[in-house]
Amino acid sequence: MEYFIIALKIIVALSLLNVWLLQFNKSTKWRGGNAKNMIEEFRAYGLPAWMCYVVGFLKVTLSLLLLASIMYPELENTAAIGLALLLSGSISMHIRIKDPMFKFLPAAIFLAMCLIIALI
Template sequence: MEVMDYVSIGLKIIVGLSILNVWLLQPKKATKWRGGNATTIKEEFKVYGLSETFCYVIGFLKVSLALMLLASIKFEGLTLIGSLGLATLLLGSIIMHLKVKDELFKSFPAFLFIAMNLVIASLAY
């Protein structure tokens, strides 16, 4: 394996585990990154004017894509679906932060993870 293969694997682990952490381990934890004054993911979706059902749909998609990204360490064919799918959903996160006029720093994690996913996708070729 080459150095860039290790970089790709490292980024996949960071992104995949971080998304799983947010959606499975800390959905009810207040953080400085949540939209508006929300303290949970469900509250954050309410701030954005989105339904609880939509929260579950996005959560399912993010968890599925994060697992796919982790699985792509072994099954390379899953890389583009996982990385570009997550990048697309994270772009939606940034748009929602802008919609509710959050301070720009709240969009930083989504921006960072979009960048990481784009690097992962570019290394897949």
């Protein structure tokens, strides 16, 4: 079970780091509304651009903490629960603007993974 949790941590953390560091200014099929980049996505949700940077900072920091929790288990719950809360917010924003389900499916999967990490 330990290796399974480690695998989940790596998958979640690297996926979120990819979204926020490598895909930030790129168009993807998962962007909310008709957004072409992360700033446009936050605007589609009716949120100010500065909020994008706050959420991005939190997601990157918590993703790094999730990776660090492989060696420092005391970081695990903080990182997993923090990411779960942020991912819940992502899902609610997609629902709020009536995005089709496929657009928030990745966030839902990562939310489930974070909950497994935190609860097992």
